[in-house]
Amino acid sequence: MPLTRQRRFPRSRASVRAARTFVEQVLAEWGCVDRLDDxxxxxxxxxxxxxxxxxxxxxxxxxxxxxxxxxxxxxxRDTGDHPVPADPPPSDACSGRGLQLARHVSDDFGITEHAIGKTVWTIFKTG
Known part of the structure; x- marks a missing residue:
């Protein structure tokens, strides 16, 4: 049976650090730190x-x-109606490469659309 943990975060700049800390703590508890940087x-x-x-x-x-x-x-998972960009950003763009990075460092990547919002997910193989 899979282990699952989740947490909600507010719409604030500090929440990104809090989300990263949450993930680090859960992975440490599970003893799964070999892909921690990715x-x-x-x-x-x-x-x-x-x-x-x-x-x-x-x-x-x-x-x-x-x-x-x-x-x-x-x-x-978010609850907004902003679509995920279909194309990568232009080569001279100063931002917009986060999803490309996630696709590159993960073993699988996808987006699930919901009636309200979407879920962007990544899969990592360990061990």
Whole structure:
């Protein structure tokens, strides 16, 4: 049976650090630290995207970690209606590469659309 932990975070700049700390603590409890740098990067990028583009004022976003055998699933769900960009940013853009980074460092990546909001998720193989 998979282990799962989740926590909601407010729409505030400090919440990205809090989300990263939450993920670090859970992974340490589970003894799954071999992909910590990659997962830390992804939670920072996905939480920042949720904060900037996906969470309307007064709402929260949710970070979920699941451990199922050798797989760790990191998911960030928001409640906004801002779509995920279909194309990568132009090469001279100063921002907008967070999802590309998450795709690159994870073993799998996806976006699940909901009636309200979306979940951006990554999978990491451990061990």
């Amino acid at each position: 997962i830390r990067l992804c939670v920072s990028e996905l939480a920042t995207n949720a904060l900037l583009h996906g969470v309307p004022p007064g709402r929260q976003y949710c970070v979920t970690l699941a451990l199922d055998g050798p797989l760790i699933r990191l998911a960030v």
